[in-house]
Amino acid sequence: MHVTSVLNIAKNTNDIALNLKMANRHGLIAGATGTGKTITLKVMAEQFSKAGVPVFLADVKGDLASLAEPMTVNDKIQERLDNLQISDYNPQTFPVRLWDVFGKNATPVRATITEMGPLLLSRLLLLNDTQAGLMNMAFKISDDRGLVLLDLKDLQALLRDMADNNNEYISQYGNISKQSIGAIQRKLLELESQGGDQFFGEPALKLEDFMAQVDNKGVINVLKADELYMQSLLYTTFLLWLLTELFEVLPEVGDAEQPKLVFFFDEAHLLFKDANKSFVTQVEQVVRLIRSKGVGVYFITQNPTDLPDEVLSQLGNRVQHALRAFTPRDQKAVRSAAETFRQNPDIDVATVIGELKTGEALVSFLNEEGQPSIVERAFVRPPESKIGVIDPAVAASLLDANPMHAAYNKVLDRESAYELLQKKFSDSAEAVEQKNAVKEKEKPKKAKPSEFQKVATSVLSSVGRQIGREIVRNIFGGRRR
Numbered sequence: 001m002h003v004t005s006v007l008n009i010a011k012n013t014n015d016i017a018l019n020l021k022m023a024n025r026h027g028l029i030a031g032a033t034g035t036g037k038t039i040t041l042k043v044m045a046e047q048f049s050k051a052g053v054p055v056f057l058a059d060v061k062g063d064l065a066s067l068a069e070p071m072t073v074n075d076k077i078q079e080r081l082d083n084l085q086i087s088d089y090n091p092q093t094f095p096v097r098l099w100d101v102f103g104k105n106a107t108p109v110r111a112t113i114t115e116m117g118p119l120l121l122s123r124l125l126l127l128n129d130t131q132a133g134l135m136n137m138a139f140k141i142s143d144d145r146g147l148v149l150l151d152l153k154d155l156q157a158l159l160r161d162m163a164d165n166n167n168e169y170i171s172q173y174g175n176i177s178k179q180s181i182g183a184i185q186r187k188l189l190e191l192e193s194q195g196g197d198q199f200f201g202e203p204a205l206k207l208e209d210f211m212a213q214v215d216n217k218g219v220i221n222v223l224k225a226d227e228l229y230m231q232s233l234l235y236t237t238f239l240l241w242l243l244t245e246l247f248e249v250l251p252e253v254g255d256a257e258q259p260k261l262v263f264f265f266d267e268a269h270l271l272f273k274d275a276n277k278s279f280v281t282q283v284e285q286v287v288r289l290i291r292s293k294g295v296g297v298y299f300i301t302q303n304p305t306d307l308p309d310e311v312l313s314q315l316g317n318r319v320q321h322a323l324r325a326f327t328p329r330d331q332k333a334v335r336s337a338a339e340t341f342r343q344n345p346d347i348d349v350a351t352v353i354g355e356l357k358t359g360e361a362l363v364s365f366l367n368e369e370g371q372p373s374i375v376e377r378a379f380v381r382p383p384e385s386k387i388g389v390i391d392p393a394v395a396a397s398l399l400d401a402n403p404m405h406a407a408y409n410k411v412l413d414r415e416s417a418y419e420l421l422q423k424k425f426s427d428s429a430e431a432v433e434q435k436n437a438v439k440e441k442e443k444p445k446k447a448k449p450s451e452f453q454k455v456a457t458s459v460l461s462s463v464g465r466q467i468g469r470e471i472v473r474n475i476f477g478g479r480r481r
Helices: 020-025 037-051 073-082 113-125 130-147 153-166 168-171 178-199 230-248 268-272 277-293 330-338 392-401 405-409 417-442 450-474
Strands: 006-010 013-019 026-030 055-059 096-100 220-224 261-265 295-301 317-320 361-366 378-382
Touching: 006 020, 006 037, 006 361, 013 020, 020 295, 020 317, 026 037, 037 055, 037 261, 037 295, 037 378, 055 230, 096 392, 113 130, 113 153, 113 178, 130 153, 130 168, 130 178, 130 330, 130 378, 153 168, 153 178, 153 330, 153 417, 178 230, 230 261, 230 268, 230 277, 268 277, 268 295, 277 295
Parallel strands: 026 295, 026 317, 055 220, 055 261, 096 220, 261 295
Antiparallel strands: 006 013, 006 378, 317 361, 361 378
């Protein structure tokens, strides 16, 4: 049992600490590019790990896996430690497990089509309302008929069956447009070409495998997302699926002394790009309700205005790095960001946001009563792990040390919708072949001609051909040679 109740994240004349009991009330790390968001994320992940809290984060730049290596203190780091008078700094490593949707030099992470569900798949494929309705229908048919959807070929086979045998389904499920089915199939092929065939399948991730400790430190699960991030819809849909699954599988814990898991959602603005109102509402509901399952969610983005108000209102713990205000639009965004804090009479927040140095931030965490503390200006503590890209040899050793790797590295392909429907197609083709064979057998058999009949037929045929030639000559005026 850990006795730590607060996490020291930043410092001015005093330590600026995050109350561990309030960490599941979610949070926000914001700021322009190059102002220190990644370092803040790293420091928070380290502090959670030291408190025994497991962490999940996506590494979109490739510089977070180095949490597994200790910091080498240079002159710049030492100067920051001296200026902040930090005496409890301890360079160290943290237990890191590397995951990757594409399984490249990391443990593969997969989900089944059924687990993803029709709503998230429709979002992922950017389906219109008609196509999304057909996706819902496909999942209903899957449930009713025991056609388990595990990977993309399962869903493709079911859609093909719906199109080819729409009369079989129409009375129970409604109209099926072959054109809309074709549009969905084309989008699934595009998803497959982007690596979706590697993500969907088994063995599917068991989320409890994220919630582990090593030597009393919470494991930091790092999703390698440098390639995944380039497929922004797949990236955001995957992370939202993780949140949704956590909400569904974890039991209620109420107000626990510390979170069961802390989830960092980097480049969070992508989640809401081109999203409709109903989708934003569902995200807001997941964020609002998942805290009762002991999960803290921390969004990382450039500006608080990147997030919808419904979501922003759920984020109680905030670290705001510098924002630049070069245009009227930028100035408006700075004012909006300033208004999200509980004001400090000694600080003009809107002005200070533009003056903050790299690594400096405006910080407001929830107090013991769950109220936002007065915003303070402070420097984020230096991380205790290496800044930069992980050494390849260290990354390889992490893969070997991951006890989950052997279980997830081997692809399973058990009987599911594809195999059952292939059998149906095969049985149908065999039935047609047998039916044709029966018809052939039932045709009346002709009697074999006798020798006399054969000779007579030959003579008559020869006479017929001779008469025919004479008629043709008479018609076209030919002469007999």
